[in-house]
Amino acid sequence: MVSMSLEQTPARIANVLREQIITGELSMGSKLNEREIAERLQVSRIPVREALPILESEGFISSQPRRGAVVHALTLTDAAELFDLRRQLEPMASAFAARRAAAGADVAPMLEALRTARGAIAPVSSTLHTVAEVAPPSTRNSDLHEEIINLADHALLHRVTKLMSGRVRWLFRLTPQRDTTAMWVEHREIVDAIVAGQADVAELLTAAHVERGRFESMPLLAELLPSAAPAALRRRRKAS
Numbered sequence: 001m002v003s004m005s006l007e008q009t010p011a012r013i014a015n016v017l018r019e020q021i022i023t024g025e026l027s028m029g030s031k032l033n034e035r036e037i038a039e040r041l042q043v044s045r046i047p048v049r050e051a052l053p054i055l056e057s058e059g060f061i062s063s064q065p066r067r068g069a070v071v072h073a074l075t076l077t078d079a080a081e082l083f084d085l086r087r088q089l090e091p092m093a094s095a096f097a098a099r100r101a102a103a104g105a106d107v108a109p110m111l112e113a114l115r116t117a118r119g120a121i122a123p124v125s126s127t128l129h130t131v132a133e134v135a136p137p138s139t140r141n142s143d144l145h146e147e148i149i150n151l152a153d154h155a156l157l158h159r160v161t162k163l164m165s166g167r168v169r170w171l172f173r174l175t176p177q178r179d180t181t182a183m184w185v186e187h188r189e190i191v192d193a194i195v196a197g198q199a200d201v202a203e204l205l206t207a208a209h210v211e212r213g214r215f216e217s218m219p220l221l222a223e224l225l226p227s228a229a230p231a232a233l234r235r236r237r238k239a240s
Helices: 010-023 034-041 045-057 076-102 108-119 137-152 155-174 181-195 199-222 230-239
Strands: 061-064 068-071
Touching: 010 034, 010 045, 010 155, 034 045, 045 061, 076 137, 076 155, 076 181, 076 199, 108 137, 108 181, 137 155, 137 181, 155 199, 181 199
Parallel strands: none
Antiparallel strands: 061 068
8 A cells, every 4th residue: 555645634534545445455354453544644543533433434344342443344235225225316316406407507517427437438549637537437437426416406315325425436346347338328318318307207217227237236246245244144143
């Protein structure tokens, strides 16, 4: 890991650690040592200690007896629950976004996110790329989903989905083979419906998009993730 120096605020430190968990630089199940993190990030231990509860509240880490803070190990149950939540919230966000577009809201950030997501699966001819253009496809697809939520401009929905979005990014990074032209076409259809102010169409297309993602992702994730957390498995075996 490369050492770095950054502003010593818990939120900034949590952002760095969250990204390192999502990318796998901090592996699932690994222990987070406050002193080592502080030395690596070149910050004091106090903001590191204050950053860890932020990540725990988002489900990225957990506190375990005698081990301290540990990176959460995703399970198939986690993935299924995440798709359940997305199925309810993302179609709603698309419908709200379409209604706001019809009322004259600025759709430019969403369209730019769609353009950037298209670049994720298109050949790149130049060696000069922006930060967005070198981001992995999963990150750019997540950015588009979040721009739709931003356009929805629903305070409570935004607050709830903020807790969900980090895990969505984490899950997307585990299945890069799904970042295809077909996925971009689905995104384009959703965005087109939003721009046209077609709330019902946008809602239905988003619901289908999430369900297709569930259908394609779960078999792939079954090869990568346990069905349940080790502690849960131990309790189940003991009870039987």
